[in-house]
Amino acid sequence: MAQDHAHDHDHDHDDHTPITAEAAPGYYEVMETAVREILIEKGYLTANDIRHQIEVLDSRTPALGAAAVARAWTDPAFKARLLENGRTACEELGISFYDDTQLIVLENTAEVHNLIVCTLCSCYPRPVLGLPPDWYKLKPYRARAVSEPRKVLAEFGTIIPDDVEIRVSDSTAVIRYLVLPRRPEGTEGWSEAQLASIVTRDAMIGVIPVTLEKEAA
Amino acid sequence: MNASPLASVVPALKELPAFSEGQRVRVLERAPIGHYRVPIYLRRHVGTVERVIEPAMIDNEEEGYGRNAGNRLHYYRVSFRMTEVWTRYDGSPRDELHIEIFETWLEQA
Numbered sequence: 491m492a493q494d495h496a497h498d499h500d501h502d503h504d505d506h507t508p509i510t511a512e513a514a515p516g517y518y519e520v521m522e523t524a525v526r527e528i529l530i531e532k533g534y535l536t537a538n539d540i541r542h543q544i545e546v547l548d549s550r551t552p553a554l555g556a557a558a559v560a561r562a563w564t565d566p567a568f569k570a571r572l573l574e575n576g577r578t579a580c581e582e583l584g585i586s587f588y589d590d591t592q593l594i595v596l597e598n599t600a601e602v603h604n605l606i607v608c609t610l611c612s613c614y615p616r617p618v619l620g621l622p623p624d625w626y627k628l629k630p631y632r633a634r635a636v637s638e639p640r641k642v643l644a645e646f647g648t649i650i651p652d653d654v655e656i657r658v659s660d661s662t663a664v665i666r667y668l669v670l671p672r673r674p675e676g677t678e679g680w681s682e683a684q685l686a687s688i689v690t691r692d693a694m695i696g697v698i699p700v701t702l703e704k705e706a707a
Numbered sequence: 708m709n710a711s712p713l714a715s716v717v718p719a720l721k722e723l724p725a726f727s728e729g730q731r732v733r734v735l736e737r738a739p740i741g742h743y744r745v746p747i748y749l750r751r752h753v754g755t756v757e758r759v760i761e762p763a764m765i766d767n768e769e770e771g772y773g774r775n776a777g778n779r780l781h782y783y784r785v786s787f788r789m790t791e792v793w794t795r796y797d798g799s800p801r802d803e804l805h806i807e808i809f810e811t812w813l814e815q816a
Contacts, residue, residue, distance in 0.1 A: 592760065594784070609746045636748065639789075640798045656789075656802040663744045663767045664782060665760065665807045 546588055550620040554585050555668055556689035558618060560682045562595075563673045573597060576668060580618055587617045596659060597670045598696070603650050605643065605658045605696035606667045607635035615666040619691060626695065636660055646697040669696040676702055724759045724781040724810070731755055731816040732785060734808060742771035745812050749804075753816045754787040757805060766809055780810040 515523070529535045558580055562569035572579035576593030587593070593615055596604040608614065609632045614622040625631050634642050639656050643649070650656055659667045671693045677685060693700045726732055736751040744767050760782040769778045789802040796802070 609748070610744065636746075636804055637793055638797060639802070652799050655799060657786075658789075658802075658804045660746065660804060660806040662746065663807050663809065664764055665784070 543588075547616065547621065550616055550618070552619050552689075552691035552694065553686070554580075554583075554620075555615070555618040555691070555694045556686040557682075558583060558585070558595075558668075559670055559689045559694065560686035562670055563685055564682050569670075572670070585618055589617065591615075591617070591664055591666045593618070593666050593668060594659075595668050595670050596657070596696075598672045598699075600654070600672075602655045602657055603643075603696065604667075604669045605635060605639055605656065606661065606669060607632055607658060608661045609633070609636055610662050613661040613663075613666060615668045615694075617666075618668055619694060623691070643697060646692070648698050669694050671696075671700040674700050674702055721780055722763070724763075724783070726756050726759070726781075726783055726810070726813060726815070728756050728758060732783070732813040733816040734785075735812050735814060737812075739768075742768050744768055745808060746806075748792065749787065749806065749808075752787055752792055754785040754791075756783050757786045758784040760784060760807060766811065768809070782807045782809055783813065785813075 526535075526540065530537055530540075558572060561583065562572050568579065568582075571582070572595050576595040577587050577591075579595075580593060581587065596606075598604055606614075607626075612622055612627040614626065616622075631642065636658055639658050640650060643656075661667050671689065673685070674688070677688075688702060689700055690698070692698045731753060732755070733753045734745060734749050734751060763779045763781050765775050766778040766780065769775065784805055785808050787804045787806075788800070789796045789798060789804055790800050792804060
């Protein structure tokens with residue numbers, strides 16, 4: 491690498507490959523820039539407000555949802571509050587809701603399997619899970635999750651028996667959904683942190699169950 | 708007998724939800740131009756109110772155009788049988804779809 495670091499650290503210098511944007515900005519990119527500049531110019535927002543909000547969004551990861559799930563698995567009173575009002579229960583844990591959305595937590599049981607989708611766009615419980623995965627925003631998942639959920643789940647490797655009801659929640663307006671997965675067998679006596687480590691993003695969207703094999707992932 | 712003053716409180720128009728849990732409702736078949744939040748695949752279908760979402764909130768569709776005043780109503784979490792929405796649905800007849808729908812899109816079925 492051409493870069494000559496005077497300081498001592500051990501990161502992989504291959505990561506220094508610069509990210510370049512060679513294509514001309516597209517229609518929506520130009521519109522976003524124009525709107526942003528007008529809002530700043532007219533004093534509705536400052537550049538720092540925008541920067542800060544990006545920082546807020548980047549601070550949200552599936553680890554937050556996993557912490558709420560692990561708490562619900564170990565604390566029945568918290569679980570009851572989480573199912574009653576997802577937002578206020580998550581706020582108890584210090585997870586703030588910056589976007590005026592409500593949160594409904596859907597519990598998976600032996601009788602019901604929940605799956606989340608937004609057919610109109612990409613509504614997602616961002617305060618507790620961060621940004622959605624790309625497939626969640628693409629049309630094939632959005633269209634098929636509501637019309638053939640069992641096939642979609644099978645493609646994720648999740649086979650739901652016919653006697654288990656599939657409940658698809660299409661989030662379109664002010665409510666966001668989070669799936670409370672079933673606690674896997676063999677986790678008796680685990681600490682909250684151990685439990686949180688096996689709860690993945692996809693399990694909280696409802697496309698897979700939580701399994702012990704995910705521990706290292 | 709002294710009636711509690713609380714019993715005589717009169718709510719404002721549209722302050723209370725128009726539909727209640729367990730009620731059968733139909734999604735209106737409309738095709739507005741512009742910003743809407745009700746997917747086309749559910750229009751005209753009949754479902755059941757699972758939950759009235761409190762508190763009342765402003766209409767997202769109007770908010771999209773900066774009109775917020777006076778349009779606070781309730782959202783309802785409505786459930787539909789998959790087999791009712793999709794005539795050729797391949798799965799358990801118990802499978803359901805749940806969605807939140809603003810009051811202006813519903814009528815009693």
